[in-house]
Structure formats: C-alpha cells, structure tokens
Amino acid sequence: MPQFGDYQHAIYGAGLQGVLPTIPVDFASLEKRAEAAMAPSLLSYVQGGCGDEHTQRANAEAFRHWGIVPRMMVDCATRDLSVDLFGMKLPSPLFMAPVGVTGMCTQDGHGDIAAARAAALTGVPLTVSTLTNDPLEDVAAAMGDTPGMFQLYTPKDPELAASLVGRAEAAGYKAIAVTLDTWVTGWRPRDLNTANFPQLRGHVLSNYWSDPRFQQMLAKPLAEDPRAAVMTWAATFGRVLTWADMKWLRSLTKLPIVLKGICHPDDARRAVDEGADGIYCSNHGGRQANGGIAAIDLLPDVVEAAGAVPVLFDSGIRSGSDVAKALALGATAVGVGRPYCYGLALGGAEGAAHVLRSILAEADLLMAVDGFPDIAALRAAGARRLP
Ligand SMILES: Cc1cc2nc3c(=O)[nH]c(=O)nc-3n(C[C@H](O)[C@H](O)[C@H](O)COP(=O)(O)O)c2cc1C
C-alpha cells in the first residue's frame, strides 16, 4: 500500500541520480523563492493580509503552542489517512482552500486549471473560488477523478447566486462552501499602498463573464464596455448574509452546504441548527480582520459545538505537523492556502503537487513516528496546549 511518506524516498532516490528538488519542501524556503519569482503586485496580494498582519502571523505561529505527545510500541508500519467527507472518499484529509487569484499564479493565467491538475495528480480536492480566470466548468473538467468543492461569494443579485450554484452542481462539484466573512474587503495596507486590487482590473471574473444571468445585468456586452462590466461586478459582489438567508441558500442546491468563516462556538451551534452540512473554521488567513486570535486556537471550541457535523479548517497551515495538530484538535479536513499558490507560481501544476505531497509526507511520517496509524487515533489522542 503506497504511503504519503514515500515521497521522502522518491526525493532521496532522485538525489542518487543527481536530481535535486527544484522547489523547496519547507514553507520558509518556498516563500522566499516565491518572493523572488512572483510579480510584486501579485505577491503583495497573495502574501499580504489585514492591518499590520498580526492575526496572519499569529495563525501560523500559534501552532507552536500546541504539541503532539508521541506514543510508542504501536504498529504504524502502514498508515491510513483517508477520510470520508460529504460522501467523498478522500485519500487524505488535505484540501486546497479557495484562493481567488489562483488563476494569476501561473504565467499563462490558467492557474486554476493548473491547480485542478494538481488535484488530479495528488487526490487532494480543490475548492474552486467564485473568482477564477477560467470558468468553473473548465476547472472541474481538469480535476480528473479527484472531487472538487465550489466556494460561493454570494452576490447581491439572488438570480446570479442561483445561477452560479446551479452551474457548480451541474459541473459535478460535491459541496458548496459559502464564505461569510468577505462581503466587504478588509483593510489591506500592502494593496492599498499600491492601490492594487486585481478584481477591479478585470482579473479573475470569468465566472461572471460566462454567466447568463450576469450577462443580462450588463447594459452593453462585456467586449463593448469592459469597464462598466467590472463596475457591475463590484456592485453585485458581496451580499451580507444573515441566518435568515439559510433557507434561501438551502433552496438553491441539493449539495452539502459548508459555512466558511465560522470561529465562534455559538455560530457553529447555530449553523448546525440551521441545517449546515459542514462548518469551515477559518479567519480567511488573517486577510479580512486583524482581530488577533489565531484560528487554530478557536478550533477546539468550534469542533465541540459542531458535534457530529464535520469541521473543515484553514488559516496558518504551513507543514505536515500543522495538519496533524489541526486533526488532533478535531478538524475533519484541513485546507492549504498560500503554500500551494507559491507552488503554482514556481512550478505550475507539478509545483503545487510537490507542495501538497511534501505537506502530506511530513504529516504521514509524523504519524508513523508518533504512533498514530490513522486519523481517528490522532484525534483521540488530541494535542496538548503549552503554557
Ligand atoms: C490570495 C488569496 C485569495 C483568497 N481568495 C479567497 C476566495 O476567493 N474565497 C475564499 O473563501 N477564501 C479566499 N481566501 C482565503 C483562503 O480560502 C484561506 O482561508 C486562507 O488562505 C487561509 O490562510 P493561509 O493561506 O495563510 O493558511 C484567499 C486567500 C488568499 C491568500
């Protein structure tokens, strides 16, 4: 049975033939390389966050004050990292979080397709953002046998929301993640100081351009007045959702609905009561509010409140040990965000696949060393909070 940790053998084995990894296996070196390779405006959008980025840093640093206690004399010769999520049988608990400028992360502008190909290569599902450079149907078609999820930015126009969700369902996506924390953009000094916001320059709006309802909303066709089309997008982009909208959201699809951005246990309980199929604990990587508390520190209470409902988690995942800690704290599935974007920028689909494989290999080897044959064992053991 192939193990994710085998990626280590592959790397050392290639080294014996004189072939070294072209992209680093660790986040710090990866980010440094991406800093040198990416266009400054794209780098600042991807790497930056809200305010002085305290929350963003805290997201990653907080993993250090959680620790896993190893167990010995356990048969861990083979590990099973598979999970069941909304009927998807996944080889691992890892998924790619939705990133709205994925499309721009490769030089050809088809980064969404490259990310979908990374999903096909690794079995790691891609959550496709509403904001893509290629229509969601084309992205779905590039995923091979790996299932995908669609992330919805709920537009103010309800018919456009229905159209996007209907298209995602028809294209074969397995769940809809509705993002709650981004109807308005947070205060992002790096982007503000360069007055750069990709969407307003017409990037990553292909799901709107290709949408029949959106086309109806335009006074003139896109090609005749692209500026006005972008303004129509900006005017409809972000609807403020409240619990009163849950029934309407439910009416749009038979697919499981996941609420993204839940960090408070009361909100998790309410989401369960209102019929959410999944809870996605995330603070948007510290891009939206610079409130201070790391998402991983909020995860345990959200998990407890969610009861039997699966909890997806992202914000600050940089390594396999971060993944293991999030699982030990009760996450059902764990999302990688910025790291796979850097992989795409440095090496396209293969680059993103390398980043995912490296994270998975480290998680698997941690489980091997620390005596956890599967995720249930890791979850049962939990993680210890250091003082
Ligand atoms: C450049 C960028 C764009 C993003 N776009 C979206 C998006 O379109 N939809 C969404 O729900 N989340 C979006 N996110 C948030 C991610 O889904 C995820 O919550 C975040 O990246 C986690 O933080 P991390 O990457 O630092 O681990 C974006 C994040 C980044 C870095």
Ligand SMILES: O=C(O)C(=O)c1ccccc1
């Ligand atoms: O950049 C983001 O994090 C993001 O998802 C977004 C998308 C549209 C408007 C504002 C933020």
